[in-house]
Amino acid sequence: MSKTKIVILGAGYGGLRTLKGLQKKHLDVEITLVNKNDYHYEATYLHEVASGAKEPEQISFQIKDVVDPKQTTFIQDTVIQVNKDEKTVNLEKNGTISFDYLVFALGFESESFGIPGVEEFGLPMVTIDSAVTIREHMHQQFAAYQESQDDSLLSIVVCGAGFTSIEYLGELTQQLPKLAKKYNLPVEKIQLTCIEAMPTLLPMFADKLANYGIQKLKDRGVQFIVGTPIKEITQDTVIYEENEELKSIKAKTIVWTTGVKGSSVVGQSGFEERRGRVMVESDLTAPGYSEIFVIGDCSAVMDPESNRPYPTTAQIALKQADGVVTNLVAKLNDRPIVPFTFKSQGSVCSIGNNEAIGEVLGANLKGYPASVMKKIIEDKSLSQTGGLKIMFNKGRFDLYH
Ligand code: FAD
Ligand code: NAD
Secondary structure, X not given: XXXXXXXXXXXXXXXXXXXXXXXXXXXXXXXXEEEOOOEEEOHHHHHHHHHXXXXXXXXXXXXXXXXXXXXXXXXEOOEEEEEOOOOEEEEOOOOEEEOOEEEEOOOEEEXXXXXXXXXXXXXXXXXXXXXXXXXXXXXXXXXXHHHHOOHHHHEEEEEOXXXXXXXXXXXXXHHHHHHHHHOOOOHHHOEEEEEEOOOOOOOOOOHHHHHHHHHHHHHOOEEEEEOOOEEEEEOOEEXXXXXXXXXXXXXXXXXXXXXXXXXXXXXXXXXXOEOOEEEOOOOOEXXXXXXXXXXHHHEEOEEOOOOEEOOOOHHHHHHHHHHHHHHHHHHHOOOOOOOOOOOOOEEEEEOOOOOEEEEEOOEEEEEHHHHHHHXXXXXXXXXXXXXXXXXXXXXXXXOOO
């Protein structure tokens, strides 16, 4: 009799943690992992690559370092579609593969909300390549300024003021003095603007904490325009609405960080979804498909306290992966499933390398202690996906840099 086939799609936080958990169990099954690249990247550091604070190699490692070839086959390919009823997956280069159980963990994409010009002129921050593009684009504008002295080349607009934008601004403001020196331009001429639709910045934190973080960024030269939804992007202009009036700001670098949606493969595969997310059952499977687990940014899990889905984070993706391993083993052994529950440990938002604000296990933190907490959390994530050896190789025990 052929072995049970388990296919994992995506080697991000959710996918790789699931693989590690399953491999540890030494089950008598065939495991296949499919991922676009031959490396895993820590998406939680993309803003550091985009700002130039970190190189791509510092936030990524080879998937083969986690794969046990005796248990798992790794296929480097792009997933096109899941055929839920046929229990097959279409891959771009390797044809169709079949599964008995599937773990769908293809992560997130940039959300444009259908706003005109975003796809053409906005720079998203969702993969290593897109983060590198932001950095290179900004460098090109600074280099061009040396020739033309056109001030719009030094204008950067960051769209939205969620965690991604705030963390990017935190790193960028620390990098700009070095960049100004490199391109021999006056740092005070660089105009950094953040435009947010909602009237309040960082509403998830206590006012005192949010004000501390925002003031840090203002002190470093960031101008916030708040309560002003962006309506359109053109080649070098961001158009937003303020008091029912359209206003615009010129910028040659427009970073699009207004939120994310789940992988478009979710919709392509005909799952019932909202913004690329499947509202999963208590065992983390898709409704009507008890052998298809959906986790990470492609899933939505209701928070019974707020009656809204939990925010999509690496933290919940890692927990879901552990839940999948438990329930997959239960299903293989005809044992009852364990309903997934989640208790957020809190969140920390960095404001550059050595500053952060956060709420962890009910305690408010700010400044350097919060930044140490953030690095500890990130190291824990790396140990859960990669392992201690990879952590050592990356020199990740330094909590200052
Ligand atoms: P991902 O980590 O996105 O992994 C998906 C994997 O699937 C990737 O390897 C990708 O290459 C692959 N893939 C995608 N499409 C295909 C395809 N069609 N075919 C094959 N392979 C494919 N969360 C926190 O908890 N804490 C933080 O501090 C934090 N900071 C963040 C900072 C930034 C700048 C950003 C953008 C996000 C941050 N998040 C943070 C959110 C967190 O990164 C995501 O929630 C998390 O990455 C989701 O994990 P995942 O496993 O679902 O997907
Ligand atoms: P987000 O959805 O959290 O924030 C996007 C922001 O853009 C919101 O404030 C929204 O009001 C604003 N926005 C949306 N449309 C707009 C428009 N038309 N004009 C102006 N502003 C607009 O998205 P994100 O920051 O990319 O984060 C994505 C996910 O990753 C979230 O779940 C977040 O919690 C997580 N994340 C966590 C961390 C961390 O824990 N340190 C860091 C980064 C991201």
